[in-house]
Amino acid sequence: MLTTAPHLYIRRPSPTTAEFTVTTCPPLNLPLRLLFLLIHLARLLLAAAAVLTLYARFLFDPAAIPNQPNSPRPNTPSGQPDTLNGAGVDEALTHLRAGQIPLFLTTLLTSAHLSPAGLTLAHFTAPLPDWALALAGMTVLYATLVRFRSLHTTESVLVLRGLGIQICRMIGGGGGRETRFIPTEKIRDVLINEAFRGFEVRYYLVVVVEGEEDVVVLFPGLLPRRKIVEAVWRGVRGCLEEGSTSTGQGSTGKGSQGKGSQGKGKGG
Template sequence: MPGRLRVRRPSPATVSFAVSDAPSRSNSSAKILFALQILLRGLVFCCAIFAAIARFRHSYFTGNDSIIHWEDVWSSPPGLKVCRWVDPYSPWAVAATSALAIYGVFRKGYTEESVLVIRGFGIQTSTSSSTYLSTAATRFIPTTQIQDIVIHEAFRGFEVRFYLAVIVEGEPEVVVVFPVSSLGLLLPGYARG
């Protein structure tokens, strides 16, 4: 999905550029689809946790002395069905599958990148993480450390992609602004050309 550019001017000396390839949720059908996606993610998360608990039930989840009466859970019809479903598999296979499912639940599927330019102070770049569990990677570059701002070109397959880069004093690599949107992949840095 192509990214959308949003430009804001919070003050006369500040401008913010943000690029996002997140789906637009402007109409009611998109909002309903997003709500269904959240419900599906919640259901997959609960099923993955319950399947992992059911496979490790003999080691850790037995007895009725805890808040949850596990013997009653495992003897219920849904509990019996889940136990019969996961018992033939190795505990580590069930744990790995549950971990992959949980990772998929918390994966965003889109990126948001922004650059904030503050006249006289510097620029701040930010790239969102790929999951909901971690924060965005943010970096502030003071004006005194900026040597130059250039537009580079990169080759990806048979196409040429242009990207904005900041040459920072004392660093061997340039800082790429909008690394995911401009190049289509996130790389740690690009050597000066």
């Protein structure tokens, strides 16, 4: 439900431009969009809880809390001032407007720690030793911000006749994208190579680039099935060669090019 087998989308903004996108993201209807939103919110909440727990255990200094008798604040059941909804947020915003980012973060984390939710979190994590808390907090941060930053993989190839090919791999979770542009004058050929991946025969779409020892594998992270590879191969060659298409025996690379693709594919 959250992910699918790699499938192809083709977009042709103009007769000289074609974009081929292979993704594992299913069609986004309203229920699925809401589910993804809830998943991202849960990730953010877990990451925030981990940061707050680590701050409260290792960096929080009770002596640094400003004493402002003229600014009464409601007390929590534990007797600590609830600064999250009072002067703590105002002070944090003042630091932010002044460009004092470290003071803003410190004040905001202190206010969050002294809130009812923060005190409850500290109460439940109090029995843990420092090493266990640090390990758990870092594990949660790694899992939510790095390891599971995206549920899907999306890779695309943009073909611009007369200019070249742009290869793009989108990284979810705010990680941006990885791109590479290959000019037309550097492109020697676009081939489909056949290679073994484990005990399975896979088909790789590759670009032979002038001056490079290894071929460039398109869609290396997804390795779509043969039908998609052949459709993209026909579209890329057709766009680069001004609408002419090649069929038959030219679709499979042999010899040294096939070996280069096989080594590249196994590495990916």
